[in-house]
Amino acid sequence: MAASATAPPALRFSLKPSIDSSVSRSETCDPFPRCRNRDLVSLRSSSVSHGLSRFNRVSSPVLKFDGIRSKVMASSVPAVDKSPLKKSSRLSTIVDVDLGDRSYPIYIGSGLLEEPDLLQRHVHGKRVLVVTNTTIAPLYLDKVINALTCGNSNISVESVILPDGEKYKNMDTLMKVFDKAIESRFDRRSTFVALGGGVIGDMCGFAAAAFLRGVNFIQIPTTVMAQVDSSVGGKTGINHPLGKNLIGAFYQPQCVLIDTDTLNTLPDRELASGFAEVVKYGLIRDAEFFQWQEKNMQALLARDPSALAYAIKRSCENKAEVVSLDEKESGLRATLNLGHTFGHAIETGFGYGQWLHGEAVAAGTAMAVDMSYRLGWIDESIVKRVYNILQQAKLPIAPPEVMTVEMFKSYMAVDKKVADGLLRLILLKGPLGNCVFTGDYDRNSLDKTLRAFCES
Amino acid sequence: MAASATAPPALRFSLKPSIDSSVSRSETCDPFPRCRNRDLVSLRSSSVSHGLSRFNRVSSPVLKFDGIRSKVMASSVPAVDKSPLKKSSRLSTIVDVDLGDRSYPIYIGSGLLEEPDLLQRHVHGKRVLVVTNTTIAPLYLDKVINALTCGNSNISVESVILPDGEKYKNMDTLMKVFDKAIESRFDRRSTFVALGGGVIGDMCGFAAAAFLRGVNFIQIPTTVMAQVDSSVGGKTGINHPLGKNLIGAFYQPQCVLIDTDTLNTLPDRELASGFAEVVKYGLIRDAEFFQWQEKNMQALLARDPSALAYAIKRSCENKAEVVSLDEKESGLRATLNLGHTFGHAIETGFGYGQWLHGEAVAAGTAMAVDMSYRLGWIDESIVKRVYNILQQAKLPIAPPEVMTVEMFKSYMAVDKKVADGLLRLILLKGPLGNCVFTGDYDRNSLDKTLRAFCES
Numbered sequence: 076m077a078a079s080a081t082a083p084p085a086l087r088f089s090l091k092p093s094i095d096s097s098v099s100r101s102e103t104c105d106p107f108p109r110c111r112n113r114d115l116v117s118l119r120s121s122s123v124s125h126g127l128s129r130f131n132r133v134s135s136p137v138l139k140f141d142g143i144r145s146k147v148m149a150s151s152v153p154a155v156d157k158s159p160l161k162k163s164s165r166l167s168t169i170v171d172v173d174l175g176d177r178s179y180p181i182y183i184g185s186g187l188l189e190e191p192d193l194l195q196r197h198v199h200g201k202r203v204l205v206v207t208n209t210t211i212a213p214l215y216l217d218k219v220i221n222a223l224t225c226g227n228s229n230i231s232v233e234s235v236i237l238p239d240g241e242k243y244k245n246m247d248t249l250m251k252v253f254d255k256a257i258e259s260r261f262d263r264r265s266t267f268v269a270l271g272g273g274v275i276g277d278m279c280g281f282a283a284a285a286f287l288r289g290v291n292f293i294q295i296p297t298t299v300m301a302q303v304d305s306s307v308g309g310k311t312g313i314n315h316p317l318g319k320n321l322i323g324a325f326y327q328p329q330c331v332l333i334d335t336d337t338l339n340t341l342p343d344r345e346l347a348s349g350f351a352e353v354v355k356y357g358l359i360r361d362a363e364f365f366q367w368q369e370k371n372m373q374a375l376l377a378r379d380p381s382a383l384a385y386a387i388k389r390s391c392e393n394k395a396e397v398v399s400l401d402e403k404e405s406g407l408r409a410t411l412n413l414g415h416t417f418g419h420a421i422e423t424g425f426g427y428g429q430w431l432h433g434e435a436v437a438a439g440t441a442m443a444v445d446m447s448y449r450l451g452w453i454d455e456s457i458v459k460r461v462y463n464i465l466q467q468a469k470l471p472i473a474p475p476e477v478m479t480v481e482m483f484k485s486y487m488a489v490d491k492k493v494a495d496g497l498l499r500l501i502l503l504k505g506p507l508g509n510c511v512f513t514g515d516y517d518r519n520s521l522d523k524t525l526r527a528f529c530e531s
Numbered sequence: 532m533a534a535s536a537t538a539p540p541a542l543r544f545s546l547k548p549s550i551d552s553s554v555s556r557s558e559t560c561d562p563f564p565r566c567r568n569r570d571l572v573s574l575r576s577s578s579v580s581h582g583l584s585r586f587n588r589v590s591s592p593v594l595k596f597d598g599i600r601s602k603v604m605a606s607s608v609p610a611v612d613k614s615p616l617k618k619s620s621r622l623s624t625i626v627d628v629d630l631g632d633r634s635y636p637i638y639i640g641s642g643l644l645e646e647p648d649l650l651q652r653h654v655h656g657k658r659v660l661v662v663t664n665t666t667i668a669p670l671y672l673d674k675v676i677n678a679l680t681c682g683n684s685n686i687s688v689e690s691v692i693l694p695d696g697e698k699y700k701n702m703d704t705l706m707k708v709f710d711k712a713i714e715s716r717f718d719r720r721s722t723f724v725a726l727g728g729g730v731i732g733d734m735c736g737f738a739a740a741a742f743l744r745g746v747n748f749i750q751i752p753t754t755v756m757a758q759v760d761s762s763v764g765g766k767t768g769i770n771h772p773l774g775k776n777l778i779g780a781f782y783q784p785q786c787v788l789i790d791t792d793t794l795n796t797l798p799d800r801e802l803a804s805g806f807a808e809v810v811k812y813g814l815i816r817d818a819e820f821f822q823w824q825e826k827n828m829q830a831l832l833a834r835d836p837s838a839l840a841y842a843i844k845r846s847c848e849n850k851a852e853v854v855s856l857d858e859k860e861s862g863l864r865a866t867l868n869l870g871h872t873f874g875h876a877i878e879t880g881f882g883y884g885q886w887l888h889g890e891a892v893a894a895g896t897a898m899a900v901d902m903s904y905r906l907g908w909i910d911e912s913i914v915k916r917v918y919n920i921l922q923q924a925k926l927p928i929a930p931p932e933v934m935t936v937e938m939f940k941s942y943m944a945v946d947k948k949v950a951d952g953l954l955r956l957i958l959l960k961g962p963l964g965n966c967v968f969t970g971d972y973d974r975n976s977l978d979k980t981l982r983a984f985c986e987s
Contacts, residue, residue: 201951246702257773262949285741288768288779289859312744317713323744324780403745493718495657 167384170391172307173399177327181307181391183384187334188218188295191225197329198223199291200264203232204256206279207270208239211297214340219270219295233259237275241422241432244274244314246322252282266291266329272298272345273305273432277323280311284326292328297337299349299383300433303356303390306331308398308408318489319419325403333391335384343376343469348433350375350468351414353386355440356393358461359410359501362508364389369460372467409492409512413501414440420486421474430475437470438528443502446524450516452504460507473528480525623840626847628763629855633783637763637847639840643790644674644751647681653785654679655747656720659688660712662735663726664695667753670796675726675751689715693731697878697888700730700770702778708738722747722785728754728801729761729888733779736767740782748784753793755805755839756889759812759846762787764854764864774945775875781859789847791840799832799925804889806831806924807870809842811896812849814917815866815957818964820845825916828923865948865968869957870896876942877930886931893926894984899958902980906972908960916963929984936981 167184187193203223207216212234220232235255237248256265267290269279276294283292296306312323338346350372357365367385368375374382394411401408418439421430430438444461447453465472474483492499492512499514500521623640643649659679663672668690676688691711693704712721723746725735732750739748752762768779794802806828813821823841824831830838850867857864874895877886886894900917903909921928930939948955948968955970956977 246706250702253771253778257771257777257945260945260949262951264950281741285737285768285778285780287777288766288781310744312741315709315713321713321743322709322741324741325744489713489716493716494720495718 168388170388170395172327172395174309174327174402177309177402179328179330181331181333181395183302183333183335183388183391185335185380185384187332188215188222188336191222191227193330193332194219194222194268194293195227195230197291197293198230198266199329200262200266201229201231202259202261202265203230203268204252204259204261204265205232205234205268205270206237206252206275206282207234208237208275210239211271211275212236215270215295215297215337219268223268233261237278239271239274241274241314242426244278246313249278249282249313252278253286256282256286261286261290263287263290266293268293268295269306269328270295270297271301272296273301276301276305277311277320278313280309280326280328281313281323284311284324289326292326294328294331295337296331296333298341298345299338299387300345300352300431301349302333302387303349304352304394304411306333307391307394308411309402317423318486319422321489333387335380335387338378338383344431344434346378347376347469348431350386351433351437351440351465351470353390354461354464354468355411355413355436356390357508358440358444358503359413359510360397360508361389361393362506364393365460365464365507369464372464376468406512409499410501410510412492413503413510414438414443416487416490416492416498416500417442417474417483419490420483421478423486424478424482425475430471434471435474437465437468438472438474441465441472442474442524442528443500445527446500446516446520447503449520449523450502452502452511457503457507476530478529480522480529483525483529624844626844626851628783628851630765630783630858633765633858635784635786637787637789637851639758639789639791639844639847641791641836641840643788644671644678644792647678647683649786649788650675650678650724650749651683651686653747653749654686654722655785656718656722657685657687658715658717658721659686659724660708660715660717660721661688661690661724661726662693662708662731662738663690664693664731666695667727667731668692671726671751671753671793675724679724689717693734695727695730697730697770698882700734702769705734705738705769708735709742712738712742717742717746719743719746722749724749724751725762725784726751726753727757728752729757732757732761733767733776734769736765736782736784737769737779740767740780745782748782750784750787751793752787752789754797754801755794755843756801756808756887757805758789758843759805760808760850760867762789763847763850764867765858774879774942777945789843791836791843794834794839800887800890802834803832803925804887806842807889807893807896807921807926809846810917810920810924811867811869811892812846813964814896814900814959815869815966816853816964817845817849818962820849821916821920821963825920828920832924862968865955866957866966868948869959869966870894870899872943872946872948872954872956873898873930873939875946876939877934879942880934880938881931886927890927891930893921893924894928894930897921897928898930898980898984899956901983902956902972902976903959905976905979906958908958908967913959913963932986934985936978936985939981939985 170181170183172179172181182193205216205219216234220234223232224230233255235252237243237251267279267283267286269276276296280292280294283290294306296302309325309327310320310323311326312320315321354365354368357368371382375386397408397411414436416439418432418435421435421438422432441462444453444458448455448458462472487498490498494514497514499512500516501510501512502516503509504511626637626639628635628637638649661672661675672690676690679688680686689711691708693699693707723735723739723742725732725748732752736748739746750762752758765781765783766776766779767782768776771777810821810824813824827838831842853864853867870892872895874888874891877891877894878888897918900909900914904911904914918928943954946954950970953970955968956972957966957968958972959965960967
C-alpha cells in the first residue's frame with residue numbers, strides 16, 4: 076500500500092526541532108526477524124526513574140492448549156484461572172490487571188469471538204446492551220451477538236449504533252446510550268458491551284459507570300489503539316468542546332476481549348495510530364520492547380499476526396502493571412501520557428477527528444522528546460531513534476501547521492495534569508526507557524520547543 | 532400557620548386504602564416535651580429483619596466545648612478528631628460516616644457557617660466552585676464564600692447559580708457546572724461545594740465525580756431533606772425524562788456541614804417534606820425514634836431548634852450506619868428507599884417539581900404500609916400510626932388524582948431496584964421498626980394497593 080494512501084491530512088513532516096532528525100526511513104528498516112516462541116515470552120524489567128520499586132516478576136506458568144496456546148500472567152500475583160477453558164480453546168494469552176476486587180482479565184488471541192464461553196462467563200444478569208458504531212456494526216455486531224447468546228437462550232441483547240468518530244464523543248451521543256438503556260428498561264443487573272475503538276470504549280464505559288450509578292461492563296476493542304491503551308485501566312469519559320476527556324469516571328470492566336482477527340478490517344492509518352502508544356511503552360519503561368519494535372515495525376505494519384499479538388500483549392502487560400500500581404493516577408500512571416499533553420492540544424486546536432489520537436500523540440511525543448533533549452535530560456541518539464521509529468510507523472513528528480504557540484499554551488492550560496496552576500509534563504530522562512512526571516522544569520525549554528514546532 | 536398555606540397542590544387526602552385511617556390530627560398531637568440532654572443522647576438499637584447483625588454500639592466520648600457543645604460518634608468505630616476545634620467553636624455534634632478511606636464527618640449545629648476553620652480544613656487545592664441556585668444564592672452564597680476565604684487569601688472561589696427545582700436536575704443543567712469549571716480552568720486539585728437542597732447536592736456531587744474523573748467535594752445542605760437524607764451516603768446523579776436519578780455515581784464528599792440556622796429561611800412545605808424521610812428512619816429501623824417523633828412532631832413543625840437538631844442528628848446516625856454497612860446498595864441500603872418506589876412513580880408521572888420529593892415519599896410510604904398490611908406482615912395499629920404522623924406533618928397519604936394503576940406499573944418497572952425483571956420493594960414486616968427488601972411477595976397485594984389508591 077502506498078504511503079500516501081494512509082497519510083493523515085495536512086501532515087507536516089518538515090521539521091524545525093532542535094536536532095537533526097532527517098533520518099530516512101530506509102536507514103532503520105530492518106528485515107523482519109520472525110517473532111519466535113511467542114507463547115513462551117517472559118517479561119523482563121526495564122528501569123524507571125519514578126521512584127517506585129518495580130514488581131518482582133514471577134515466572135509465569137505456561138499452560139498448553141492444543142500444543143500451541145499458552146497463558147502468560149502479567150500481574151504481580153499469579154492469577155488462578157477459576158474456570159479453565161476447554162482443550163479446544165483458541166485462547167492465546169491472558170493478561171491480568173491486578174486491582175484487588177476490581178481485577179479483570181484481558182484475553183488476547185485469534186478467533187476469540189468464536190468462543191461463546193469466554194464472553195458469557197462475564198455477563199451479569201440476562202440483558203446485554205452492545206454499544207458500537209456505524210463502521211463496526213456491519214462487520215462484527217452479528218458475530219458478537221452470536222457469541223453472547225449462542226447456547227444461552229436466557230440472554231437478550233439490544234444494541235445501539237452510534238456515529239463513528241472522535242467528534243461524536245460528547246454528551247449528546249452519550250445520551251443516546253442512556254436513552255436506549257432506559258427505553259429498553261435495563262436494570263442494575265445488566266451488562267454493557269463496548270464493541271469498537273477507543274471512542275466507543277470510553278463512551279460505553281462512562282455510560283456503564285453512570286447508568287443507575289454503575290452496571291457491568293465488557294470491552295471488545297477492535298483497533299490497535301483501543302487494544303493496547305484505552306481498553307486497559309478503566310479510564311472512561313467524553314470530550315468537552317474545550318478539552319478532551321474532561322468528563323468521565325474511573326470504571327473497570329469485567330473483562331477485555333481482544334480478538335486480533337478484528338484488526339484485519341482496520342484501515343492502515345488507524346493501525347499506525349495505535350503504534351504511537353506501543354512506541355510510548357518502550358520509551359517510558361521498557362527499553363527492550365522499544366528495541367524489538369525498531370526491528371519489527373515493518374512486520375507490524377504488514378499485520379504479521381505473531382508480531383501484532385506480541386506487541387499487543389507486551390503493551391497490555393506494561394499498562395496493566397502501571398495501572399495496578401496507580402489506578403487513580405496519583406503519579407506513576409501519568410507517565411502513560413507521554414506526548415499526550417501536547418497531543419491533546421493538537422486534537423483540541425485542530426478539531427477532534429482531523430487527526431487520529433495516535434497521530435497527535437506521535438507529534439506530541441516528538442515534542443516531549445525534543446524538550447527533554449533541550450533540558451539536557453537525554454542523549455541526542457534517543458531523539459533520533461524516536462523520530463525514526465515514528466516515521467517508520469508512518470506517523471507525524473510535528474504538529475499540523477495550524478497550531479500556534481499560543482494555541483498550545485491555551486489548550487495545555489486546561490490539561491488534567493495541571494495542579495494548582497502548574498503544568499506537569501511527562502519527559503524522558505536518563506537512558507532509554509526512563510521518564511519523569513514533573514512540573515519542575517525550565518520554562519524556557521518548553522517555550523523553545525513550542526517555537527521550534529510552530530510557525531508562529 | 533394555616534395548613535392551607537403549606538399544603539401541596541392537588542393533595543388528595545381522601546383515602547381508599549384497606550383500613551380505617553381516619554385518625555384525626557388532634558388525637559396524637561402530644562404536648563411537646565423539650566428534648567433534654569440532647570448532647571448526651573446515646574444510640575439504642577431497634578431490631579431489623581434484613582438478616583445483617585446490628586453494630587455493637589459503642590458508648591461515645593462526650594467532648595465538651597464551652598460547657599455546651601458535645602460530640603457524639605455514630606460510626607461503629609469511635610472516630611478520633613484529628614484536629615480538635617478551638618474552645619470557641621460553636622460546633623454541636625459530629626456524625627462520622629465510616630467508609631474506610633472514603634469516611635467523612637457530618638458537622639451538625641447552629642452557626643457553623645461562621646466557623647471558617649471547619650470548611651477550610653476540607654478544601655483541597657486553591658480553587659473552589661460553589662454550586663448553588665437562584666433561591667439560595669441571595670441568602671447564603673456570600674456567607675459561604677466568606678467562610679471559605681476568611682483568613683486564607685490563597686483560596687479563590689467561583690460560583691455557578693443554577694435555576695431552582697427538581698425539573699432542572701437534568702443533563703443540560705449539569706453541563707452548566709462543567710462549562711463553568713472548564714471555562715474557569717479548574718484542575719484536579721479543585722473543590723466543588725454544593726450549597727442548597729437535594730437537587731443541588733445530587734447535581735454538584737455528580738459533577739464532582741465526573742469532572743476530570745473526580746475532584747474534591749463538600750456538601751452544605753440547606754433543607755431538612757438534604758440534611759437528613761441526600762447529603763449522607765454519596766448517591767449523586769440527575770434525572771432522565773423517563774425516571775429519577777437514573778444517571779449518576781456513588782461519590783462521597785470530604786465533609787457535610789449542616790448549619791441548622793439555614794432552616795430559618797426554609798418554606799414550611801419544604802420543611803414538612805424533609806420530615807417524610809425522618810419518619811422513614813423510625814419505621815425501617817428505629818422504633819424509639821418513631822415514638823419520639825410522635826411526641827415531637829409539633830415541635831419540629833414549629834422549628835424548635837433543639838428538636839430539629841436532634842431529629843437531624845438521629846436521622847444522619849441511622850443513615851450513616853446503613854451506608855457504612857452497605858455503601859453500594861447491595862441489599863440493606865435499599866431499605867432506605869421505603870416509600871420511594873411508589874414515590875418515584877408519582878414524581879415521574881405527575882411531572883418533576885409538582886410535588887416535593889418528601890411529599891411523594893410520604894404518599895409512597897402510605898402505599899407501602901398499606902401493602903404490608905394487606906400481606907399480613909404488620910398490625911393495623913402500625914398503619915394507623917403511620918398515617919397519623921404523616922398527617923400531623925402535613926404530608927399527603929395518597930397519590931395525586933392523576934396517577935393511575937397503569938402509570939404506577941409503568942414507572943415502577945424502570946426503578947433501579949428491579950433486578951432481572953423482578954420488582955423488589957421495601958415493606959414493613961413485624962413489630963414497628965422492622966422492614967424487608969424483597970421481591971418475594973404476593974402480586975395481588977400490590978395490585979390491590981394500587982387499585983385502592985388510584986381512581987382508575
